[in-house]
Amino acid sequence: xxxxxxxxWPALLLTPALAAQQTDLFERDVKPLITANCLGCHNRKIRxxxxxxxxxxxxxxxxxxxxxxxxxxxxxxxxxxxxxHQDAVKMPPGRMLAAGEIDRFERWIAGxxxxxxxxxxxxxxPNHWSFKTPKKPPLPPVKNTAWPRSPVDRFxxxxxxxxxxxxxxxxxxxxxxxxxxxxxxxxxxxxxxxRAFLDDTRSDAWERVIDGLLASPHYGERWGRRWLDYARxxxxxxxxRDEPRQIWRYRDWVIHALNRDLPFDxxxxxxxxxDLLPQPTDDQLIATGFxxxxxxxxxxxxxxxxxxxxxxxxRVDTTGTVFLGLSVGCARCHDHKxxxxxxxxxxxxxAFFNTSDEWGNDRPRYNARLHNLHQVxxxxxxxxxxxxxxxxxxxxxxxxxxxxxLEKIRRESGRRTxxxxxxxxxxxxxxxxxxxxxxxxxxxxRELPQRRDTHVFLGGDFLSQGERVDPGTPSFLHPxxxxxxxxxxxxxxxxxxxxxxxxxxxxxxRIWQEYFGRGIVETENDFGTQxxxxxxxxxxxxxxxxxxESGWSRKAIHRLITTSAAYRQSSHARRDLQEKDPRNxxxxxxxxxxxxxxxxxxxxxxxxxxxxxxxxGPSMFPPQPAAAMQASQVKKTWTASTAxxxxxxxxxxxxxxxxxxxxxxxxxxxxxxTACTRRTRSNTPLQALAMLNELAFHEFAQGMAERLVKEIPxxxxxxxxxxxxxxxxxxPDVSELExxxxxxxxxxxxxxxxxxxAEKLVRADPSAGAHAIELAVWTALSRVLLNTDEFMTxx
Numbered sequence: 065x066x067x068x069x070x071x072x073w074p075a076l077l078l079t080p081a082l083a084a085q086q087t088d089l090f091e092r093d094v095k096p097l098i099t100a101n102c103l104g105c106h107n108r109k110i111r112x113x114x115x116x117x118x119x120x121x122x123x124x125x126x127x128x129x130x131x132x133x134x135x136x137x138x139x140x141x142x143x144x145x146x147x148x149h150q151d152a153v154k155m156p157p158g159r160m161l162a163a164g165e166i167d168r169f170e171r172w173i174a175g176x177x178x179x180x181x182x183x184x185x186x187x188x189x190p191n192h193w194s195f196k197t198p199k200k201p202p203l204p205p206v207k208n209t210a211w212p213r214s215p216v217d218r219f220x221x222x223x224x225x226x227x228x229x230x231x232x233x234x235x236x237x238x239x240x241x242x243x244x245x246x247x248x249x250x251x252x253x254x255x256x257x258x259r260a261f262l263d264d265t266r267s268d269a270w271e272r273v274i275d276g277l278l279a280s281p282h283y284g285e286r287w288g289r290r291w292l293d294y295a296r297x298x299x300x301x302x303x304x305r306d307e308p309r310q311i312w313r314y315r316d317w318v319i320h321a322l323n324r325d326l327p328f329d330x331x332x333x334x335x336x337x338x339d340l341l342p343q344p345t346d347d348q349l350i351a352t353g354f355x356x357x358x359x360x361x362x363x364x365x366x367x368x369x370x371x372x373x374x375x376x377x378x379r380v381d382t383t384g385t386v387f388l389g390l391s392v393g394c395a396r397c398h399d400h401k402x403x404x405x406x407x408x409x410x411x412x413x414x415a416f417f418n419t420s421d422e423w424g425n426d427r428p429r430y431n432a433r434l435h436n437l438h439q440v441x442x443x444x445x446x447x448x449x450x451x452x453x454x455x456x457x458x459x460x461x462x463x464x465x466x467x468x469x470l471e472k473i474r475r476e477s478g479r480r481t482x483x484x485x486x487x488x489x490x491x492x493x494x495x496x497x498x499x500x501x502x503x504x505x506x507x508x509x510r511e512l513p514q515r516r517d518t519h520v521f522l523g524g525d526f527l528s529q530g531e532r533v534d535p536g537t538p539s540f541l542h543p544x545x546x547x548x549x550x551x552x553x554x555x556x557x558x559x560x561x562x563x564x565x566x567x568x569x570x571x572x573x574r575i576w577q578e579y580f581g582r583g584i585v586e587t588e589n590d591f592g593t594q595x596x597x598x599x600x601x602x603x604x605x606x607x608x609x610x611x612x613e614s615g616w617s618r619k620a621i622h623r624l625i626t627t628s629a630a631y632r633q634s635s636h637a638r639r640d641l642q643e644k645d646p647r648n649x650x651x652x653x654x655x656x657x658x659x660x661x662x663x664x665x666x667x668x669x670x671x672x673x674x675x676x677x678x679x680x681g682p683s684m685f686p687p688q689p690a691a692a693m694q695a696s697q698v699k700k701t702w703t704a705s706t707a708x709x710x711x712x713x714x715x716x717x718x719x720x721x722x723x724x725x726x727x728x729x730x731x732x733x734x735x736x737x738t739a740c741t742r743r744t745r746s747n748t749p750l751q752a753l754a755m756l757n758e759l760a761f762h763e764f765a766q767g768m769a770e771r772l773v774k775e776i777p778x779x780x781x782x783x784x785x786x787x788x789x790x791x792x793x794x795x796p797d798v799s800e801l802e803x804x805x806x807x808x809x810x811x812x813x814x815x816x817x818x819x820x821x822a823e824k825l826v827r828a829d830p831s832a833g834a835h836a837i838e839l840a841v842w843t844a845l846s847r848v849l850l851n852t853d854e855f856m857t858x859x
Contacts, residue, residue: 085175086172086175086176086178087178089168089171089172089175089178090172090178090179091597092597092599093168093172094168094169094172095596095597096586096596096597096649097161097165097168097169098117099596101155101156101161102117102155102156103117103118106118106127108122111127113127113128113129113153114126114127114128114129115127115128115129115132119179120177120179123177123179124177129142129153130142132146133173133177134173135173135176135177136173136174136175136176137173137174138170138173138174141173143169143173144166144169144170144173147160147161147166147169148160148166162642162643162646163643164643164644164645165646192592192593193597193598193601194389194565194566194569194585194591194592194595195540195541195565195566196565197542197562197563197564197565198565198568198569198604198605198608198609199605199609200605200606200609200610200613201602201605201606203215203218203219203606204218204219204222204602205218205222206218206221206222206225207225208221208225211231211629212628212629213627213628213629213632214624214625214627214628214629214630215606215624216603216606216607216624216625216628216630217628217629217630219600219602219603219606220600220603220628220630220650220651223599223600223650224650224651224652227644227645227650229640229641229644229645229650229652230652231629231630231633231652231653232633232634232635232636232638232652232653232654233633233634234629234632234633234634235632235633235634235635235654235859236634236794237261237262238258238262238793238794239634239635239793239794239859240270240632241253241257241258241261241273241793242258242792242793242794242858242859243654243858243859244273244274244277244626245257245277246659246663246667246858247286247578247579247626247858248274248277248278248280248283248286248622248626249277249280249282249283249285249286250282250285250286250289250660250662250663250666250667250713251282251286251666251667251670251675252667252670252671252790252791252793253793254670254790255786255789255790255793258789258793258794261273270627270632271627274622274623274626274627275623278619278622278623281323281679282677282679283322283323284318284319284320284321284322284323284679285319285679285713285715286663287322287618288315288318288319288322288715289660289662289714289715290574290578291318291322292315292318292715293734293739293740293741293743294382294385294386294739294740294741295314295318295335295354295357295382295386295739296357296358296378296382296734296736296737296738296739296740297311297314297315297357297719297736298357298719298720298721298736299311299312299683299718299719299720300719300720300721300722301359301360301361301362301721302359302360302361302721302722302737303359303360303361303362303363304361304363304697304698305362305363305430305432305697305698306696306697306698306700306720306721306722306723307362307430307435307437307440307698308437308720309360309437309441309507310441310444310504310505310506310507311353311356311357311506311507312506312681312682312683313350313353313506314350314351314353314354314356314357314506314507315680315715316680316681317347317350317351317353319679319680320680321351322618325617325618325619327615327616327617328560328571328611328616328617328618329560329616330616331616332387332556332559332560332567333553333556333557333560334347334348334351334352335351335352335353335354335355336352336354336355336383336552336553336555336556336559337352337509337551337552337553337555337556338350338351338352338509339352339508339509339510339511340511340551340552340553341553346445349445349506349508350445350506350508352508352509353506353507353508353509355379355382355417355420355509356507356508356509357736358374358375358378358379358382359374359375359378359721359737360375360423360440360441362423362430362440364429364430367425368423368424368425368427369424369425369526370526372422372423372424373526375422376414376417376418376420377393377396377414378738379417380392380393380396380410380413380414380417381393381396381738381739382738382739383413383555383559384413385589385739385741386570386739386741387559387566387567387570388541388559388566388567388570388591389566389569389570389573389585389588389589389590389591389592389595390403390405390566390590390591390592391403391589391590391592392405392410392413392538395407395409395410396410396521396524397523397524398523400592402592402593402594403592403593403594404538404539404540405538405540406538407520408520408531408533409536409537409538409539411518411519411520411521411533412518412533412534412535412536412537413535413536413537413538413555414518415518415533415534415535415536416535416550416551416552416554416555417552418516418518419511419512419515419516419551420509420510420511420512420552421442421443421509421510421511421512423439423440423441423442427439427440427442428460428464429464431463431464431467433467433493433497434460434463434464434467434497434500436460436464438456438460438503438505439460441505441507443507443508443509443510444505444506444507444508445505445506445508446503446504446505447503447504447505448501448503448504452501452503453503455501456500456501456503459496459499459500460500462496463493463496463497463500466489466492466493466496467493469489470486470489470490470493473485473486473489474486509552511551511552517532518532518533518534518535519531519532519533520533534547534548534550535548535550535551535554535555536550537555537558541564541565541566542558542561542563542564542565544558545558546558560616562612566591568608568609568611568612569585569591569604569605569608570588570591571611571618572604572607572608572611572621573585573588573604574588574741574742575618575621575622575625576607576625577742579625579626579631580630580631580651580654580655581655581657582647582648582649582655584598584599584600584601584603584604585597585598585599585604586599588741588742589741589742599649599650599651607621607624610624630651631654632654633651633652633653633654634653634654635653635654635655635656635859636653637653638652638653641653654859656857656858656859657745657857657858658745658747658856658857658858659731659856659857659858660731660732660733660743661714661727661728661729661730661731661732661733662713662714662715662717662728662733663714664714664727664731664755664856665686665713665714665727665760666713666714667855667856668761668764668850669711669713669764670790671764671768671790671791671846671849671850671855672763672764672765672766672767672768672771672846673767673768673770673771674711674763674764674767675711675713676707676708676709676710676711676712678708678712681716683716683717683718683719684705684709684710684712684716684717684718685702685703685704685705685709685717685718686704686705686710686717686725686760687704687710687758687759687760687763688702688704688725688726688727688758688759688760689726689758689759692723692725692726693720693723694723695722695723696720696722696723697722700720700723714728719736721735721736721737724736726754726758727754727758727760727761730748730750730751730754731751731754732744732745732746751856752851755847755850755851755856756847756851761847761850762843762847763827764846764850765843765844765846765847765850766825766826766827766839766843766846767827768787768790768842768843768846768850769826769839769840769842769843769845769846770827770839771790772786772787772790772842772846773838773839773842779838781801783842784796784801784804784805784808784845785801787804787842787845787846787849788800788849791849791850791852791855792849792852792854792855804845807844807845807848808841808842808845811840811841811844811845812837812841815837815840815841816837819836819837821840822836822837822839822840822841823836823840825839825840825843825844826839826840826843827839
């Protein structure tokens with residue numbers, strides 16, 4: 065009791081209004097700075113110089129150099145001197161926080177060092193903001209009533225006006241339309257689409273563009289790829305063998321569900337428990353592939369039960385991350401360190417998935433010669449007649465029995481070859497294997513006829529079983545009505561209950577993140593007590609409630625955001641924001657975002673004119689370096705697809721988990737081993753080298769050159785302008801035109817002296833050498849434009 069009192073006393077000594085202000089100051093302004101700048105070295109594990117800033121208790125204890133905080137007395141607090149570089153120790157190492165950021169620390173110390181999550185943790189019931197069902201707040205008043213275009217703008221502008229910051233002006237129309245196309249469908253607008261928007265003087269011209277993009281079949285591809293990150297989608301098992309799996313129909317289900325704006329609550333329910341719905345359709349069964357995307361180890365000698373359990377762990381952790389925004393996996397071995405999820409409650413969640421059918425020790429082994437993956441990957445939805453499936457199963461059973469006999473003969477004879485009985489049996493097996501039919505299928509979820517008992521695993525070890533538990537949910541969230549016989553369908557219904565305080569918040573936050581580069585809650589995968597506080601909490605709750613009220617329509621949320629003035633702002637950096645808001649938390653401007661790995665390819669395909677626009681279908685194999693598959697223990701072949709599949713969108717690239725396509729890796733695509741809710745964005749020399757030298761991108765440059773020569777026969781400046789429009793959706797300025805002229809002249813001079821090199825650069829077989837030189841020159845220019853920072857960036 066005295067410990068809890070010592071932690072919360074500053075807030076209790078303040079008036080309720082001042083305590084609320086200090087709490088808001090810490091959550092909004094101080095805690096993110098501590099997380100970003102201090103906790104890497106000063107946490108409970110590392111404790112550099114003996115100091116941890118993981119909690120108020122730790123911070124008040126100080127370190128080897130003594131106390132760092134004196135509540136209510138900033139001048140006596142060594143932390144401020146360290147941050148202002150007025151001490152022998154200067155923090156953060158090698159740099160200094162902005163003056164405004166240090167001022168926040170000073171105000172926080174002057175207010176008593178309020179650290180509210182410690183008080184919440186000491187309380188008998190969790191009181192964290194994200195664990196309370198959101199209520200729809202009123203739209204805040206603003207002074208500049210002319211700026212808002214969407215209700216979300218009122219929340220953004222009210223905060224900016226409070227801080228004395230003006231929003232940025234609207235971006236140029238060419239920037240806006242390129243931004244919208246990349247954000248909503250992941251493709252570039254054509255020059256004709258840009259021109260039509262520039263010429264459209266109607267007051268709702270922008271809204272018409274947005275509505276058209278939301279209706280595009282490519283919308284489902286762009287936003288489906290993001291959902292596949294959450295679903296850890298891949299075309300192979302991982303593990304040492306990394307065998308291929310058939311699950312692309314799940315990817316297509318996601319695309320089509322998004323295109324028809326399937327209500328999000330139904331979208332969730334069908335993925336978690338479509339197989340448990342009354343008389344489920346094939347589509348509802350395919351949807352359950354969401355939880356069949358876990359990795360699978362089928363190497364001979366492995367304990368299949370261990371990897372079955374690992375798959376269940378993955379499903380529990382993914383469910384917590386994707387639908388609750390909580391790191392429930394931390395409770396696998398013990399009670400969660402920060403959030404009110406107990407070790408026992410983790411295994412109550414585990415129980416929902418522990419009753420699913422799965423390849424285990426009771427199933428036929430994997431035979432590398434037979435490739436009986438249909439048994440390993442079962443349960444499956446197979447696209448064949450019952451008679452065909454029965455014949456296949458009989459042949460496979462016969463082969464496996466003969467394999468056992470063959471192995472027995474070899475053991476008895478003590479040799480692998482030379483025994484006539486073994487030779488005859490081996491020939492029979494080979495003949496039978498050739499007769500085994502192969503069917504198209506999709507991995508699905510299915511319940512066992514009899515439920516498995518679920519026990520708490522002591523220390524997370526599946527061999528150390530503790531008490532038996534029934535299915536259930538964390539007690540600190542809304543009530544769960546199910547009992548001991550509850551199923552995944554009951555869990556899914558609990559998740560999409562409007563009383564769930566997390567699902568809508570987590571979902572709209574991730575949508576927001578895609579448009580502004582950061583969520584309203586920056587820690588998009590952690591809404592627990594260690595989460596970054598929402599920068600605009602009222603906006604988050606308003607969007608969450610609106611999402612549910614709209615019938616869980618994601619397109620409605622996309623439209624609210626993309627029609628806002630906040631979204632339409634310029635992304636140009638501003639000097640005044642460097643001091644007041646260097647990381648753009650207040651959204652006084654837009655953010656420049658490097659394109660995702662797949663969209664870098666898609667944008668190049670758009671500009672080149674090579675894009676094959678077909679939506680859905682099996683994965684394809686674009687060209688890649690010959691050595692790319694050598695990292696796999698079991699060598700795989702990669703035969704590049706031919707047109708038109710060769711020029712399909714990046715999301716259809718066959719994804720081997722162990723040896724993913726190099727261009728996806730170099731542009732930070734996730735590894736698909738676990739759910740990824742936010743991609744990293746890097747800028748490295750390897751990316752430039754890939755854009756310049758990889759065969760696929762060179763083909764895009766060749767295709768663009770052919771397009772330019774065909775569309776603008778006269779060449780010269782009109783063709784240069786067309787190239788600029790195709791890549792950057794705008795006209796070049798005078799200096800850019802001059803640099804392009806210099807590039808063209810240099811390339812032409814070089815290639816005319818070495819015409820044999822020109823023929824190596826072009827894709828087509830030209831009828832005359834002069835034509836080859838022309839195509840090669842424009843291929844070189846196309847490579848340059850496709851490799852610019854502006855091309856790979858969404859402004």
